[in-house]
Amino acid sequence: MARTNPAQxxxxxxxxxSKVVWPTRKETVLTTIMVFxxxxxxxxxFFFxxxxxxxxxxxxxxxxx
Known part of the structure; x- marks a missing residue:
């Protein structure tokens, strides 16, 4: 494994x-509702x-x- 210095x-x-794609507010709200x-x-x-x-x-x- 190659070692890199802290700057690299x-x-x-x-x-x-910079490659991360964050979800929109609408996607986050919709996903949260679906989880609930x-x-x-x-x-x-499981109750029944x-x-x-x-x-x-x-x-x-x-x-x-």
Missing amino acids: FIQQVRVEA IMASLAALF ADMIIGFGIDQILRLGA
Whole structure:
């Protein structure tokens, strides 16, 4: 691996940083909304899955009582 001096390193960092494409405000807002929607859907799914599994286990345990 070739060693670079600090000045070359800073120059390379600036070149790479200039290639970064930042999302627009609209893209950021839309992505944030989609994350909240997907997190809510996942929470609802796991809530109902837990309720169904809990109900099933409760019914199985009542059979032995």
